[in-house]
Amino acid sequence: MESLLDRAGGPGLLFDRDRASPDDRSIQVAEVDAALPLWIVGDLHGDLLALEAALAAIAQETPGSGAEQPRIVFLGDLFDDEGFGLETLLRVFELILQAPERICVIAGNHDVALSYDGVRFASSVSPADFADFLNAHLSHEWMERTGKLAVRFFATAPRALFLPDGLLIAHAGFPLGDLHERLEGSGDWNDPACLADFTWTRAHPTARRKLPNRFSRGSQFGYQDFAAFCDLAARMGRPVTHMVRGHDHIEERYAIPPAYRARPLLTTVALSRRLPRETFGPHERTPTLARFVEGSLPQVHRLHIPAALVDAIFPDASAEDSAVAKPSPGACP
Template sequence: MQDTLDVVEVEGLDWQAVRNAVSPSSIRANMRSTVERMEALLDRADGPGMLFDNDRADPADKVIQVSAVDAASQLWIVGDLHGDLLALEAALATMRDPAGQASDEKPRIVFLGDLFDDEGFGLEVLLRVFELIADAPDRVCLIAGNHDEALSYDGVRFASSVAPSDFVDFLNANLAHEWIERAGKLAVRLFARAPRALFFPDGLLLAHGGFPLVDLHPRLAETGDWNDPMCLSDFVWTRAHPKARKKLPNRFSRGSQYGYEDFAAFCSLSGGLGRPVTHMVRGHDHVEERYAFYPAYRAHPVLTTVALSRRLSRENFGSYERVPTIVQFVEGALPRVYRLHIPADIIRGVYPEPAPGRLESETI
C-alpha cells in the first residue's frame, strides 16, 4: 500500500452548469413521481436490486462481503452530504467528466451516509439520491450513516436520536404534505435495510464511521456474526482518532474513538474470519480539508472523505467556503481523491452565510 494519495484538483468544470443543476424547485416538482418510483422499487418481492445486493449472504445481511468489482466500470465513493445539494451536483458532474472526456455511462456510486441534517437542502438531496437509485438501482449503494440510522417514524411523527436533527423538525412541520411525509417514511425504510459496511476483495473496507471495536472482538471471533447489533452500531458511529495508538470504547455517549493499533487488531481479526482488510474509506468526521489521510495509520491506511462545500453551523473554525471531496476506487491501492474547487461566489449564492447566531433553514 502506497504512503501517499493520488489527489486530483478539479477546477475546470462548467461551474455555471453545476449551479444551474441545483434546482430545489425542479426536484420538488418531481417529488410525487420520484417517491412513487422508489416505493415501487422497495416493494418488489425480490428487493430493489441495488449495487452489491447480490453479494448479501441473505436479504437481512448488512455487512456485505463483495465478491468482485468490475474494473471496467468506474466506482465512486461520496461521503457526508448533510443537505449539500451543490456538492452533490458537483460530484455528479465530476463523475460524468473525470478526465475531460464526458461519458454517457451512469456512474457506480457508494454513498457513505448522512444525507441530511445541518440545514441545507436535506429533502432535495434525499430526493435526488432517490432519483439516482430509481434510474439505475444496480449502480447505487447507500450505506447508512448515524444521522440516517437515527431517523425513525412511529406512525404519527418522525423522531431522531441524534443532534442536530433539523430534518426531523422539517418533516414534522410538513406532515400535512403527503409527498414530503411519504419521502420521510421512504428514507426510514431504505436506511433500515441499507448496509453498514462493505468488504471488498482487494482489502478495502467501506463504512460511515469505523469497525467493531476491541471489546467486541472475542465474541465476533467466536460467532462470526457480523450482523450483531453492536457490530453494526460500531460500523456507523465510531470515530477515528488521528494519532492515538489505542482508545477505550465509550458506548454511553456513542462517542467511541479508535486508534491505529485498534484498526490493526481489527484487520487481523477480520482476516482470520475470511475477510482480509488492509485499508478503509469512511466519512463521519467533518475535517476542515474535507479529506484526511492519517500518517499514524501507515500500516493500515484510513482515508476520511466528506462532500461538504460550506462550513456547517456546528463547525467553529475555518473559511466558510470549503472544497468538497469524493474518491474513486482504485483496485489494490488507496482511492484517488478528487477535490472539487467550486467557486466561492457560487457556494455563497447557494448557501448565504448565516448571520452570527442564526441558522440556515429549509422552507417549503
C-alpha cells in the first residue's frame, strides 16, 4: 500500500481518473458503465464478518471473471466501536492491492478523525478504540506503519462522488444551507467546510429543515434541506436527484425515509451486530449493501448471517453481564 500510494500518477483507484486534480476529494464522475456491477458497502466499524459476507454475496451475484468483475465503493468508517478494526482495514487494503481500479473508499468521520503527531495516534471522535489499539502496540513496527498508512490514505480519500445519473454518494451528507452562497460564489467543492459536511452531517427522517449547528460536527438536515442542495448542485453543473449514504446506524441497517420521496435518500450500513453505543434492539443484526441502478436509488441487498455465527464472532457483552447478575434458580435472594 505504501508503494501504491507512492506511485507516479497516484494509486489509480476507482474514479481517480475523474479527479479534477490530485487533491480533488469531491469528484464529479464523467461516466459509469451500468453494464458493470457497482456495489456500495456502508459503515463496517471493524465488522470483518459483515465485510466477508458482503464480498461473498457480491461474488455470488457476479458470475464469471474478467471485465465483468464488480466494482465496490466503501462508504467509510472502517474501524472503531470495537470489533476487528485492524483486520477490516487490512482486508480493504488487500482488495485495493488486488485491483485498485475496482475499489473506491470514501472517508468517513471516524477515518478522518484518526491522526498521528509523530509520537502517538489520536482521534477527535468517540469511541476511538482503534487509536488506543495502535498506541498500545507502538513498539510493533508494522502496527505503527499501518496506522500511519491509514492516516495518509484517508487524508486524500474522496468525500463525495457525483455520478452522471444524479446519484450523490457520501458517507454522511452534503454542504448545508449556510454554505450555499459561499459555495456558489467560489465554485470550490473542496472547501474544508463542504468536505466536513459530506463526512459528518446526519439525516433527520421526517424534518423539513434543520438549522446547521457549527458548534458541533453533528448537524442534521431535513428533506427540504436536501432539495435545496439539489437545486444548488444543478445550478453549479452537478445535478443531484438522489443520494446513498451511511453514517446513521439504522436498526434495520437500511432506511429510505418516505419524507424524501421527491429527492430519494438511502442510508445503508453493513453491521452484523449491535454496536456498544447502540442502546436498543437485538444483538444480531442483518447488514445490508446496495447495488447501483442507473437513474434510481441503489437496490438494497440484505445479508442474512446466522445468529449463532454473529454471537460466536461478536459475543454479546450485555447478555453475559445479565447472566452473571441473574441469580440461579432456587438461590437465596
